[in-house]
Amino acid sequence: MLRRFHLDEPETVKDASDLLSRYGESAKIYAGGTELLLAMKEGLIQSERLVNVKKIPGLDEIKRIGDSVHIGALATHRKLESSAELQQSLPAFVQMEANVANIRVREVGTVGGNLCFAEPHADPGILLLALGAGVVAQNASNMREIPMDNYFVDAFETCLKPDELLTEVRVPIPPPQSAVRYLKFGYLQRPSVGVALRLSLGDGGLIRDVRVAVGCAGPKPCRVEEAEELLKGKGLQEASELIGEAGQIAGRAAEAIGDLHGSAEYKEHIIQVLLKRAFHQMVQEEFSSKGEGGPHA
């Protein structure tokens, strides 16, 4: 049963941040509530105050600014999966969003809430890491942009300060000759393993830029720079011979934990399989049929 709590409904980020400063740990931000309310009903989180940020105008907008898309933290997964702007500029992100949890969660759950709760078995953070995204954190007087590489600290823990609100996610649009994939696997409600890959080709069809990110298997999403280094500068043929090794490196980097979703060894193996699959999908669907200058995904 949900215990009684006080509901605040600030209309500006400053007011929301002031409430967080004033009430400290006894106040929690409430957006979609898909994680928070469940935990409160179970009694796992006791909060005397909820700060409903959904009354703050403009925090759910999706805008293209230059070579990036700025996504308001309050945009629901549903809004993201049906956004024409995102379909155009970041189709892989749309596909990931369309498969987050289930339709009930997507209808009310927000991308900001998902990132703030930092539940380890979540999809968006992994893909955003591979896309080189950043988040904007704001308190009453300051605003700062945090690269996704530095955002997740541990399971359920982020680098946000107690009085900060995550207000926006900024995603750079991959350059031409790029492809992006996010693949996940799981048999429970939440994914057991998630793998994201972004590849950009340069002159002569060599891999100019590559980002690999893994998550769900361990406590937090992480980027695998060692695997990226292995693939960078290689041609697609050579990379296809190295992708298995890159997958092994990614498996180890995930800090997989054995639990109900599977043993650590199992998860490491699935990471390798998914990374190989993501790479081969890109090569077949984006780079080979359209030549190596196909559109970004």
Place this chain on the structure above:
Amino acid sequence: MQFEKQIAVAAPREKVWEFIWDVDRFIACVPGCKEAKTLEDGKIYTATMVEKVGPFRVEFPMRIEIEQSEPLSHIKARASGSDSKIGSLMKIELEVNLKEEGSGTLLSFVATVDILGKLATLGHSMVKRKADQVMAEFVEKLKKSLETDT
């Protein structure tokens, strides 16, 4: 969950033994532990364990009973407590052994920790991970406290 830890301490066995039974100094090394009290010297103690994982906070008032104690070498204890707010129970069985090693002491812990109730829904792996962090911090504080103490 079972935890095993061996700590080489650069301090004689008598000093380590004495330290373990000095409740206030010992408790200061256990992260999240507060309000330690002696109910019966050498036999029954109470303390409260507070831990936080992201937005989740647990508070276990624990009762610790010493089942066996052989001076300078061995302690066997049992502790249990429940967090009524979140409806969870924690039980710990602990064995501590001290062995002389040169001029220092080899202190070994074997702890079996059982967590029942809603806290378990967070997942065994999360709880184990947090417990590992707590244990590592404990070892560091204990060594520092024993080795710098005169």
